[in-house]
Amino acid sequence: MRLTNVTHLRLPFGRLWGYDVSTSALGRRLPVSFDQRLHVGAGDRPGSWMALSFRLPAPTSRDSIADAWLAVIARHGTLRTAFAPGAEGDPELHAIEIGSGHWVEHEVGSGQAVNDALREVLDAACAPFRRPSHRLCVLETAAGLTVVIAADHAHVDMWSMLVIARDLLSALDEVRSGATPMLTTAPAFVEHTQALLDRDAAPDHVRQRWEDIIADSGGVMPRFPLPLGPAELHRERVEVRDVFDVDDAAAFAAQARGDGVSTLARAVVSMTAVTLELADAPLRAVFPVHSRFQDDWHDSVGWFITNSVLESEVAEPHAAAAAVREAVQLGAWPLADVLAPWGGMPVAPGMFAISWLDLRRLPVRIDSVGLDAHYVSAATDTDGVMLWFILDESGLHLRCRYPDTSEARANVGGWLDLLVARLQADARSSAPGRGYQTAPVGLPQHF
Known part of the structure; x- marks a missing residue:
């Protein structure tokens, strides 16, 4: 969907x-x-x-x-x-x-x-x-x-x-x-x-890790590592990229299994490599994780998402998998207490967030094809970069929102170009023999 x-x-x-x-x-x-x-x-x-x-x-x-x-x-x-x-x-x-x-x-x-x-x-x-x-x-x-x-x-x-x-x-x-x-x-x-309010406070090592990542991000939540233009709200630019069809998605997943990691971790490898190449910096981003820790919440409606932080410094599968595990663990504690030293979440213009949603793994399903169902986001002004990956039975696509400035068009667009090309090359290298004389990779849809 x-x-x-x-x-x-x-x-x-x-x-x-x-x-x-x-x-x-x-x-x-x-x-x-x-x-x-x-x-x-x-x-x-x-x-x-x-x-x-x-x-x-x-x-x-x-x-x-x-x-x-x-x-x-x-x-x-x-x-x-x-x-x-x-x-x-x-x-x-x-x-x-x-x-x-x-x-x-x-x-x-x-x-x-x-x-x-x-x-x-x-x-x-x-x-x-x-x-x-x-x-x-x-x-x-x-x-x-x-x-x-x-x-x-x-x-x-x-x-x-x-x-x-x-x-x-x-x-x-x-x-x-x-x-x-x-x-x-x-x-x-x-x-x-x-239930979250009643939980124990986060242990010291979790607090320290949050402090380290925020300090490395300049005292605020992680920001996109390339210039986005003036640090103010701008009209949004939205891009949708078709990354994998069903065959490429299967090949990429097989490669991840061969590496002994998840599909998400394999994608983090590519994002880390692209960020290191273009910005000479590690991949560091806000990383939403769901908080439906028990099956009891699977059929409930609410904002069961909490923010964590993802930091990946090495473009290698097991290092990326460790970074994902750490992000899940950092997001498993009540944030009001963890972020109290900063007076709440220290947000600044340019904040960078990455969301990964594998619809195939959710315990809730509808016939999205037969119903022609779509998630619909609102239109808004923005000063940061938000990236969503959506993986379902038809493959993988991503959607990215960023400020509609000349700097952001060049830098975010260039980052996306290289990321999609790398992801597709990785998938196709693991499935030799397929015919790939198709349209150029990474062509965006702007709206």
């Missing part, structure tokens, strides 16, 4: 509907996670959400979709919470009650792209302090219905979006059979937040 951007999402022209649920006043106070506090503390703003789109395989009434959506909300506690500004500047999280509502048509203006109309709806409805900060939309055309589910990032991660889509489709099946959808309640994300 591809990760795309709302400005590039291919949507058919039709009538755009949004479902407005009814909500109660703010209820009891709930614990706030470290990452939620950082994200929501930045205030209401456009582009703070993530979404998933898919096409329904059978004719379905909007009322049926609404009934299914309400069942999903009833299943997942985080969808029944809302943030409010706190008295001392820290955001507060409260329980709310959500009930049935009504459909509202959002007019697509004359000359306006459907994508832009959808973006306006989601920017307004899914801001951090909205109540609720999620939205179900339907695009109605003669050819069928496209569903878009979006939520502020404080309540979801990419794994969660799959859970929401799966549960909505399951509830729809019940509605079509004439039953009232009754989904069992999943463990709520606030329980996970409280």
